[in-house]
Each structure stands twice: as structure tokens, then as C-alpha cells.
Amino acid sequence: MCGIFAYVGPQDAIKIAIEGLKKLEYRGYDSSGIAGIHEGDIGLCKSVGKIIEMEKEVQKSDLKLDTAITHTRWATHGAPTTINAHPHYDATKSLAVVHNGIVENHETLRQMLKDAGITFVSETDTEVIPQLIAHHYKGNILNAVHETVALLQGSFAIAVVHKDHPEQIIAAAKESPLAIGIGNDEAFIASDTQAFLVHTKDVVFLTNGEVAIVKADGIKVFDATAEEIIKKSEQLAYQAEEISKGHFEHFMLKEIFEQPQIIRNALHDRYIGEYGTAHLDRINFEYNELLNIKRILILACGTSWHAGLIASYMLESKARIPVQVEISSEFRYKNPIVEDDTLAIAISQSGETADTMAAVRELKAKGAKVIGICNVHGSALAREAHGCLFLKAGTEIGVASTKAFISQLVVISLFTLMMARMRHMSKAEGQGFLEALSILPEQVQRVLDKEELIESIAKKYAQYDNFFYLGRHYMYPTCLEGALKLKEISYVNANGYPAGEMKHGPIALIDENCPTVAFCSNKLTYNKLLSNLMEVKARNGKIIAIAEEGSEGLSGIADDIIWVPSTLDELTSIPASVAGQLFAYYVAKERNTEIDQPRNLAKSVTVE
Numbered sequence: 352m353c354g355i356f357a358y359v360g361p362q363d364a365i366k367i368a369i370e371g372l373k374k375l376e377y378r379g380y381d382s383s384g385i386a387g388i389h390e391g392d393i394g395l396c397k398s399v400g401k402i403i404e405m406e407k408e409v410q411k412s413d414l415k416l417d418t419a420i421t422h423t424r425w426a427t428h429g430a431p432t433t434i435n436a437h438p439h440y441d442a443t444k445s446l447a448v449v450h451n452g453i454v455e456n457h458e459t460l461r462q463m464l465k466d467a468g469i470t471f472v473s474e475t476d477t478e479v480i481p482q483l484i485a486h487h488y489k490g491n492i493l494n495a496v497h498e499t500v501a502l503l504q505g506s507f508a509i510a511v512v513h514k515d516h517p518e519q520i521i522a523a524a525k526e527s528p529l530a531i532g533i534g535n536d537e538a539f540i541a542s543d544t545q546a547f548l549v550h551t552k553d554v555v556f557l558t559n560g561e562v563a564i565v566k567a568d569g570i571k572v573f574d575a576t577a578e579e580i581i582k583k584s585e586q587l588a589y590q591a592e593e594i595s596k597g598h599f600e601h602f603m604l605k606e607i608f609e610q611p612q613i614i615r616n617a618l619h620d621r622y623i624g625e626y627g628t629a630h631l632d633r634i635n636f637e638y639n640e641l642l643n644i645k646r647i648l649i650l651a652c653g654t655s656w657h658a659g660l661i662a663s664y665m666l667e668s669k670a671r672i673p674v675q676v677e678i679s680s681e682f683r684y685k686n687p688i689v690e691d692d693t694l695a696i697a698i699s700q701s702g703e704t705a706d707t708m709a710a711v712r713e714l715k716a717k718g719a720k721v722i723g724i725c726n727v728h729g730s731a732l733a734r735e736a737h738g739c740l741f742l743k744a745g746t747e748i749g750v751a752s753t754k755a756f757i758s759q760l761v762v763i764s765l766f767t768l769m770m771a772r773m774r775h776m777s778k779a780e781g782q783g784f785l786e787a788l789s790i791l792p793e794q795v796q797r798v799l800d801k802e803e804l805i806e807s808i809a810k811k812y813a814q815y816d817n818f819f820y821l822g823r824h825y826m827y828p829t830c831l832e833g834a835l836k837l838k839e840i841s842y843v844n845a846n847g848y849p850a851g852e853m854k855h856g857p858i859a860l861i862d863e864n865c866p867t868v869a870f871c872s873n874k875l876t877y878n879k880l881l882s883n884l885m886e887v888k889a890r891n892g893k894i895i896a897i898a899e900e901g902s903e904g905l906s907g908i909a910d911d912i913i914w915v916p917s918t919l920d921e922l923t924s925i926p927a928s929v930a931g932q933l934f935a936y937y938v939a940k941e942r943n944t945e946i947d948q949p950r951n952l953a954k955s956v957t958v959e
């Protein structure tokens with residue numbers, strides 16, 4: 352949430368900074384701004400809307416900057432207005448600050464500063480930061496930043512420019528991501544290394560309230576007590592990715608169509624057919640440690656939580672290990688019981704979700720071993736978990752997760768296979784499981800080939816404002832994910848529900864104006880689900896079924912059917928979800944919504 356990019360060096364600071372910021376637009380896109388220093392003067396330009404709007408304002412202005420800090424905002428405190436957009440000045444306009452995170456004690460700090468006669472202009476929590484820095488400034492900007500961050504409660508990543516110190520940017524971070532890229536006589540600061548990867552792979556990550564002086568010719572890092580520390584830079588092993596929509600109208604559609612290849616990537620080099628098992632590098636666990644695991648705790652949010660629910664069904668049934676799945680934002684305030692033989696798995700596409708990272712840190716503090724399932728190299732989860740299974744899905748730009756979810760399911764399937772083969776699963780069953788996994792790319796392609804049919808069904812239902820999404824067993828979390836997709840991008844109310852629970856209350860909502868998307872692929876519960884759908888039909892509810900080829904008994908019940916290839920119950924969430932993604936996409940398209948950057952959302956949720 353919110354992206355920061357800053358530049359100090361000999362190149363055109365405005366151009367480099369805005370280009371870098373655009374790579375962070377997935378983090379928030381309601382307003383943006385730039386500030387910096389030129390010939391001893393401080394300058395600033397901000398605008399509501401996407402970064403392109405701010406860029407136009409900059410072009411219209413005579414802004415010149417030698418050192419630049421930029422920000423793209425996802426509003427928390429204060430509406431998305433130009434005044435509330437970052438950077439924020441102090442009252443004397445001597446310094447400017449960009450901030451990602453939340454200052455939880457901003458009310459107290461604001462009052463203290465107001466009592467000292469300082470006037471505020473915005474409604475943001477952030478504005479206390481420049482005002483506090485100015486309040487503490489006695490000629491030494493580093494000391495003033497140290498004194499300020501010591502007062503901040505909550506999470507922050509900040510970059511600060513001051514007109515008396517034109518050749519440097521001060522950066523600081525606690526619980527919000529901030530990376531410094533060290534170039535050849537230039538330096539970059541960003542919320543995500545991808546933003547400066549085309550310039551340098553030499554990186555220092557700031558954490559734990561560390562503060563850095565960033566200059567073109569080098570950086571100095573200080574810990575939260577203001578002691579200088581030696582932080583060696585890391586060489587990033589991954590490449591900058593080419594980001595383009597290709598011939599697709601939206602990134603989301605492109606990412607949906609990439610999924611056969613994404614499944615191949617996730618499987619590549621990760622299984623041994625001869626032994627019917629998986630081989631997962633970077634897991635960093637000894638065979639004995641994995642064998643001794645008696646309980647698994649899964650933490651995640653949103654779509655990743657849905658993947659975690661599917662993992663719980665699979666791991667319990669195949670590896671016979673009890674699994675508890677928790678929404679990170681709820682879990683972090685529990686006092687978890689962590690036993691020696693508990694393994695924690697954190698699932699996060701971004702590897703940055705604040706709630707998931709807080710839960711991971713709490714578990715590590717209690718001595719738990721953590722495996723991350725993550726898409727982003729260099730993310731907090733990838734760095735802090737004991738082992739990390741990468742999704743290999745490539746950058747996911749669409750705010751609504753599609754290919755990362757499918758890849759999560761593939762990685763979870765491989766992990767389950769490995770754990771199951773160490774325990775009760777026979778080689779023959781393992782080989783059968785692998786065979787089913789290996790044909791998934793073709794099966795998903797067959798779902799994609801039904802694009803036109805799914806589009807026509809979506810058009811038929813696009814004007815309804817309320818949907819039920821039903822499923823049982825593996826199809827229950829799958830229907831939660833399908834409903835989330837529809838809500839996120841089309842702004843339609845979609846209620847994901849376990850089909851067997853309908854009769855305990857929600858069925859009261861069913862009528863001819865509330866269609867049901869029924870995920871029918873699960874063989875174990877198929878007949879039970881048919882009975883639940885009969886109950887819907889008896890109340891005039893329309894039914895769109897996503898069902899496995901060869902399933903019988905649906906034609907008299909469903910109004911429309913999307914047939915998907917048949918696979919094992921453990922894997923059937925994959926083809927079924929792809930059909931659900933296309934349905935949501937085409938409903939949203941028909942409703943003319945902002946599909947890649949839906950209102951109110953951001954790709955990485957780095958605030959609590």
C-alpha cells in the first residue's frame with residue numbers, strides 16, 4: 352500500500368523517479384506526487400488520480416529537481432485529494448516527506464505540535480512526520496529524523512529531502528518495506544526492488560527502525576538507537592521483468608491466459624516421476640524435520656487464505672497432518688500455542704502483506720519454523736521465512752490475483768505430495784497424483800478455449816447485483832475465491848458459501864434476482880451438492896454451474912453450464928477457478944469497471 356521511489360544522482364531526477372514510481376502503481380493509485388531540491392530550493396507537484404495525471408502536472412509546471420522523492424498513494428487517513436497526497440511539507444516548507452505505513456499515534460503527536468503553534472494543512476497521519484522532523488531540526492537532519500522516528504508508533508517507510516542538504520535523501524523503515532539500490536554514482540530508494548532493478552541489483556534493505564543517509568556516492572546506515580551499523584549490500588539474483596499487456600485488453604486477462612505456462616513453471620524441476628514424489632529446493636528443512644511435523648499452521652489473507660483452505664483439505668486427507676488455517680489479521684492478536692513439532696506456512700503472493708508478516712514474526716519469536724509460499728523474490732517473507740517456495744508466476748499486475756493463486760495451488764499440491772509420500776501415500780498413488788498434475792496445463796488451456804461461451808454467459812448475468820457462490824469440500828474455498836474475484840473487479844455483491852449451510856439461513860435471500868454460481872467439480876460431494884441446488888431451483892434461483900465433463904444430473908437443474916475437464920478432487924479447484932476468473936472478468940467488462948486497478952484496492956496490503 353502506497354509506493355515510494357526516490358533518486359539521487361546525475362541523471363534527470365524527475366524522469367528517473369516518475370519512471371520508477373510507475374512500476375509501483377500496483378501499490379496504490381488514488382493520487383501521487385513528487386518533491387525534491389534544485390539549487391537550494393524545494394519544489395513539489397501533486398495530483399489526484401493515476402501517476403500519469405501527476406506527470407502531466409509536472410510537464411505543465413516549471414518544476415526542476417536534482418534530487419527527487421515520489422509517492423503513489425492508497426488513502427488511509429484522509430480522502431484522496433491533492434492536499435492529502437504525498438509528499439508533505441513541514442510548516443516552513445524546508446523539507447518534504449513521503450511515507451508508506453500508518454502512524455498510529457498521529458492524533459497525540461498532532462496535538463503536541465499544534466500546542467507548539469504548528470499549523471497542519473492535510474488530514475493525513477503522515478503530516479506529523481515532516482512537522483516533527485522540522486520541530487527537532489537544529490542543523491543536523493539525521494538527528495532530527497532519528498528523534499522523529501523514535502516517537503512514531505506503527506509502521507513506516509519514509510524518504511525525506513531537506514533544502515539545506517540538497518545532495519542527500521534520508522530514508523528510514525520499520526515494518527514497511529524499503530530498499531536502497533546502490534548504483535554507479537547514483538542511488539535509488541523504493542518500496543519494491545523491481546522499481547530500480549533496471550538500474551542496479553546492489554541492494555540494502557532497511558528494517559527495524561533503521562535510518563540511512565543516501566547519497567549518490569554511497570550510503571550510511573544507523574540502527575534505531577542512532578549507532579552507525581555496517582550493512583552489507585546484497586546482489587539480487589533475479590531480473591527486471593518486461594511488463595506489458597501484449598495484445599490483451601487488461602493485465603488480468605493476460606494473466607488468466609498465462610496460467611497453463613505458469614503451472615508448467617511451478618512444476619518444473621520439482622518432482623521425481625520414478626519415485627512418485629516432489630522435490631522442493633529452497634525449502635531449507637531436513638528430511639527428519641519434515642518427518643517429525645505433527646501439526647501445520649497456515650497463515651494468509653484474501654486469495655492466499657483461500658489457497659490455504661484448499662491446502663488444509665489436501666494436507667489432512669493426503670498427508671494425514673492436522674492443519675489449522677488462520678486469517679493473519681485475526682491470528683496476530685491471538686496468543687498462539689506453538690509446539691516443537693508445529694510447522695507454520697505463510698502464503699503471500701507479495702510476501703509483504705503486513706498482517707501476514709506480523710504473524711510470521713510473532714511465530715518466529717515463539718520459536719516456530721516458517722515456510723513461505725511467495726511470488727516475490729527479495730520480499731520480506733522471502734527474506735524472513737526459514738525456507739521459501741517460490742511461485743514462479745512472474746510479476747502479477749492485476750490487483751485481482753489469478754495466476755498467483757493457481758500457482759499457489761500447484762506448489763501446495765507438490766508440498767502435499769512430498770509430505771504424503773514421506774508418510775502414508777504409496778508410490779503408485781504418488782505417480783497418479785503427479786500424472787494428474789502434469790496434464791493440468793492442457794486442461795486449463797481447454798477451459799481458456801471456452802472464453803467465448805463464458806463471455807456470453809457472463810453477459811447474460813452481468814446486470815444482477817447479488818450472487819451466491821456455492822460449493823462443497825474442495826469447491827467451498829474455490830467458491831469463496833470465485834466470489835472474491837467477482838466482488839473485487841465488478842463491485843457486485845457475491846456471497847461465497849458452503850452449499851450445505853444454505854438451508855441454515857442464507858437461502859432466505861434466494862429469488863429470481865439472485866443467481867447462484869455453483870462449483871460442482873468435487874466428486875465426493877457431487878450428489879449432495881445437486882440436492883442443495885434443487886433447493887435453490889425450487890425458490891426460483893437461477894443457476895450457473897461450473898462442472899466436470901461427464902457429470903450427470905445437472906442439465907435439468909442448471910440454467911447454464913460451463914464444463915471443465917475432470918481431474919482429482921484435490922486438483923479440481925484449478926480448472927474450476929479458471930472458469931470462475933473468466934466469468935468474473937467478463938461480468939466486470941460488461942459493467943465497464945476498472946478491471947486492473949479496481950476502486951479502493953491495492954495489490955500489496957502493507958498496512959494493518
Ligand code: AGP
Nearest residue numbers: 653654655699700701704751752
Ligand atoms: C486477491 O485478488 C486480492 N487482491 C487480495 O485478497 C490478496 O490476495 C490479499 O491481499 C493477500 O495478498 P498477498 O497474497 O500478497 O499476501
